[in-house]
Amino acid sequence: MAVKILITGAGGPAAICAYKALKDKGYDFFMADMDPLATGLYFVEPAKRFVIPGGVKPEFNQAILRLCEEQQIDILIPTVDVELIPLMRIKGAFDAIGCRMVSCSEDVLYTILDKLRLMEKCSGIVLLPEFQSLEEYLINPQISSKKLVFKPRSGSGSRGIIITSSPERNVLEKLKMENYMVQEFIGGxxxxxxxxxxxxxxxxxxxxxxxxxxxxxxxxxxxxxxxxxxxxxxxxxxxxxxxxxxxxxxxxxxxxxxxxxxxxxxxxxxxxxxxxxxxxxxxxxxxxxxxxxxxxxxxxxxxxxxxRYYEEIYMSGSELIKHNKVSSTEEA
Structure with a gap:
């Protein structure tokens, strides 16, 4: 029997890249996303498409656990940051049903997904930009660079980042409420x-x-x-x-x-x-x-x-609503 793989975040580029890398290996694929129009859902037949709760929902990890148990999933590949810690928090339950997760451990995820904690972990091991928590910076700024980067401690990409040489105190006080850190600007x-x-x-x-x-x-x-x-x-x-x-x-x-x-x-x-x-x-x-x-x-x-270029998937109009909705409860 073919190994069964469930990939979450099916509408994102990471999930699509993973599927394309694995599709010719003889595995049996199941795709899941919170969006019923997520592109990757339509890589597989309707019975293997699942609309799931978002990763921030409290019922998310139990819903995925139930799905993996029902479908006898062997490998779970989560591709969305907010899904990772909730899933690894109940790793033992996945182990118990014979489902292996492709992910870092829960402790490592807590470090990686907090940019300040990550910098502190790497301090003294590799060269880093000068950095401080925003709270520390407001009390006693220690960063020598005039040009600074203020960024959220969580989240990926450039969302919420402010680069400035003259930060306004009232703006920084507001950022303090949003869990920011500050580091020197490095050009390159x-x-x-x-x-x-x-x-x-x-x-x-x-x-x-x-x-x-x-x-x-x-x-x-x-x-x-x-x-x-x-x-x-x-x-x-x-x-x-x-x-x-x-x-x-x-x-x-x-x-x-x-x-x-x-x-x-x-x-x-x-x-x-x-x-x-x-x-x-x-x-x-x-x-x-x-x-x-x-x-x-x-x-x-x-x-x-x-x-890169776009590639289309064509189907009948009725095909777009052929999927399975997943909940953490039996009644769903």
Whole structure:
């Protein structure tokens, strides 16, 4: 019987990249999303499409647990940040039904998904921008840079970020209520590094990408490059933090070639298709590791460039409403 894989966040680029990387491996796929029009739902037949509660809903993790038990899912691949901690919080219940999750541990997720905590974890291990919590900065500013970056401690991408050389006190007081941190501004080029680490901490892949064009937060033109300095920097971070399976680290490299940590996305990235084509099939490696428990050996990559285009899925109008709604209760 084929291994059954459930991928959540089916409308997002990370889920779509994961599906494309795995679709020819002989697995049996199930797709889930909170949006009934999520593109990835329509990669599979109607009986295997599931509309689920959003990851912030209190019933989310129990709904996914029930779905995995009913469908006898072997591998769960969550691809949305807000889903990760609720799912890992009940990892034991998934283990009990024989469902393995492709994710970092709960403790590691708490570190990664709080940017201030992440910086504190990496302090003294790698070169970092100067940083403080916003509360500390307002009392006793210690950052020497005149140009500063104020950003939410949670969330990904550039949402909510303020870059300024003259922060207004009244604005900062408001930001304090929204759980912000502050760090020095580093000018340079941003890179995205996709890694896969085994549960013993050994590295199976570390691919450096330059994002050449981004549209609505999604990379549409990119290239892999060989840069050992960036690669080694990110491996040090990943091993220090204790990440496992597929993660994405974003850094900025200054004019002297020094990389500085921006954030970690503890899941597959939306640019993973280029990584897979360049050599290491990170989703397949993660599934193999989850199933076997054996470390995956390191896979190198080649330099390659990519541009993206839209691809349509056609169906009858009635097909759009053919899906299964999932709840944490039997009555749903």
């Amino acid at each position: 080029t941003e890179y995205s590094i996709d890694l896969m680490l085994n549960e013993d901490g050994s590295v199976a892949a570390a691919v450096v990408r330059e994002r050449l064009k981004i549209d609505s937060g999604v990379v549409i033109a990119s290239r892999t490059i060989k840069n050992k300095r960036i690669q080694d920097y990110c491996i040090k971070i990943a091993q220090a933090v204790g990440v496992t399976y597929g993660v994405n680290i974003q850094v900025i490299v200054d004019d002297s070639g020094n990389p500085y940590l921006l954030e970690i996305n503890p899941r597959f990235s939306g640019g993973l298709s280029l990584v897979v084509e360049s050599g290491p099939n990170i989703p397949a490696m993660c599934v193999e590791h989850a199933l076997s428990g054996k470390p995956i050996p390191y896979v190198d990559y080649k330099e390659l460039a990519m541009v």
